[in-house]
Amino acid sequence: SAVISQKPSRDICQRGTSLTIQCQVDSQVTMMFWYRQQPGQSLTLIATANQGSEATYESGFVIDKFPISRPNLTFSTLTVSNMSPEDSSIYLCSVARTGLTDTQYFGPGTRLTVL
């Protein structure tokens, strides 16, 4: 399985500010995903980060709020913009080696608290 790191591991932010979360993989992967996991809840897919093109967002998530970059096959960023306390959550990236139905491996997550 791939070695996946995320930065920062946690942060406390003020309302109205933005935070960019980085996801780095030790090998090239085809697919990268961003999830949100609220305390005690399941994982909700925010978007699929496509290399060289715009991310594909799930219902309820928009690019203006969660802009995503995927400049190459080992790196992606998720920005949480104009934050409110409701954005407090754990944000996880995941990766899959191929574009077919494939196992996803998760990064360690970023715990975000918005005051």
Place this chain on the structure above:
Amino acid sequence: GENVEQHPSTLSVQEGDSAVIKCTYSDSASNYFPWYKQELGKRPQLIIDIRSNVGEKKDQRIAVTLNKTAKHFSLHITETQPEDSAVYFCAAADTGNQFYFGTGTSLTVIP
């Protein structure tokens, strides 16, 4: 889209007993069914998976069964140990590799 239901939401077993967690899915196009274990404060980790061309898969104390006709799959943990205590998530995925997760089962193994 796909809808994955998971039961029970909480499960307590005595050490050494077996634990069974069940999931149902709605989309017959789903063909990949992974199970993840998430310990408190940690990332979800894959523990076992099964594809739609297989009915059962085992890995030591863990097994997964799949009934495509009934659209349900189950996780079986035998000889449970305290370190099995965690939240378990099932998921279903189709050829687009989009994972639909269940709501999770909090398993407590009582020593």
